[in-house]
Amino acid sequence: MTKTLKKHRIERIGCFLVLMGFVLADPAWALPSTRAEQVDHDPMGVWRRSRNFDLVRGEGAKIVFLPEEHNFFAYWVPENYRSGRVMVAVHGTGGTPYEELKDEIPMARQFDYLVIAVSWFDPRTGFMSPEELYRQILLALDYVRKTEGNDLQSVAYIGFSRGSAVSYEVAYRDIQSEKLFDFFIAHSGGIARNLKTEFMNPDAQPDPFLIKLSSGALGKDALKGTGFFLYSGDKDVTDGQSMSDKMSYAKELIEKNGGTVVEWVRRADLGHPGLRQDRSINEKAVRYFIERTPQGN
Numbered sequence: 001m002t003k004t005l006k007k008h009r010i011e012r013i014g015c016f017l018v019l020m021g022f023v024l025a026d027p028a029w030a031l032p033s034t035r036a037e038q039v040d041h042d043p044m045g046v047w048r049r050s051r052n053f054d055l056v057r058g059e060g061a062k063i064v065f066l067p068e069e070h071n072f073f074a075y076w077v078p079e080n081y082r083s084g085r086v087m088v089a090v091h092g093t094g095g096t097p098y099e100e101l102k103d104e105i106p107m108a109r110q111f112d113y114l115v116i117a118v119s120w121f122d123p124r125t126g127f128m129s130p131e132e133l134y135r136q137i138l139l140a141l142d143y144v145r146k147t148e149g150n151d152l153q154s155v156a157y158i159g160f161s162r163g164s165a166v167s168y169e170v171a172y173r174d175i176q177s178e179k180l181f182d183f184f185i186a187h188s189g190g191i192a193r194n195l196k197t198e199f200m201n202p203d204a205q206p207d208p209f210l211i212k213l214s215s216g217a218l219g220k221d222a223l224k225g226t227g228f229f230l231y232s233g234d235k236d237v238t239d240g241q242s243m244s245d246k247m248s249y250a251k252e253l254i255e256k257n258g259g260t261v262v263e264w265v266r267r268a269d270l271g272h273p274g275l276r277q278d279r280s281i282n283e284k285a286v287r288y289f290i291e292r293t294p295q296g297n
Helices: 003-025 053-058 097-111 132-147 167-176 208-215 242-255 277-290
Strands: 037-039 062-066 073-075 085-089 114-117 155-160 181-187 227-233 260-266
Touching: 053 097, 062 132, 062 181, 073 097, 073 132, 085 097, 085 132, 097 114, 097 155, 097 277, 114 132, 114 155, 155 167, 167 181, 167 208, 167 242, 181 277, 208 242, 227 277, 242 260, 260 277
Parallel strands: 085 114, 085 155, 155 181, 181 227, 227 260
Antiparallel strands: 037 062, 062 073, 073 114
């Protein structure tokens, strides 16, 4: 073999190793993956109890079934999508991915971001654990990365009610693993001062994660680098518990653990669905996401 050929081969090998280094360094390449199928209706029949299924399907929403997970998610891509931004929407008690898409599509169309709405309620077993929810989110993001060619460089989370209340643990888990989320929008789901998440259950115990977060057991930087936009309405009172008081405590714990609350919108005249009822609040939250992230591919 001539010196020239050896040199070229060495250069090619060097380029390959450099490329592999970038691939391995990119957390998106390490996302969990599973078999996925685009379907017309989710096999679990969630679409049958959704008032908004036909609406979001008419808007072009895609439904993806994960057979090995016995779960699904739905997503919507704006026409002429350019920003590369992704919003992951997580529903609350009684909600579905279709309701979240219905609420997100107008904003996503205006601000040019892709929306993924995950399902985290199984009629057989109830709500998934925060750990399992985070896994479902990663599976959905991996699918979008592969099928839509998205680099996942600008990703936000929006959670409503129970989907908001679980956002703090999702943020912590993301910091510990993939570090994909740039921003969190938590509306109408704070943290109770007794640290219970099943407040309607008289036998419920304080949440183990919230015990650690409030006590400092996770370290003072447990939420370092995370940005949150919070919303609560003073008319949102359930079983004697004020959502604004819960959100006040959520803000306290976020900041105590190194996170940042860019703004907390507290409205005396609104209740549980207030962020969606007053479009200016919703728009303000989305603008924070856009300001904090670059355009992807």
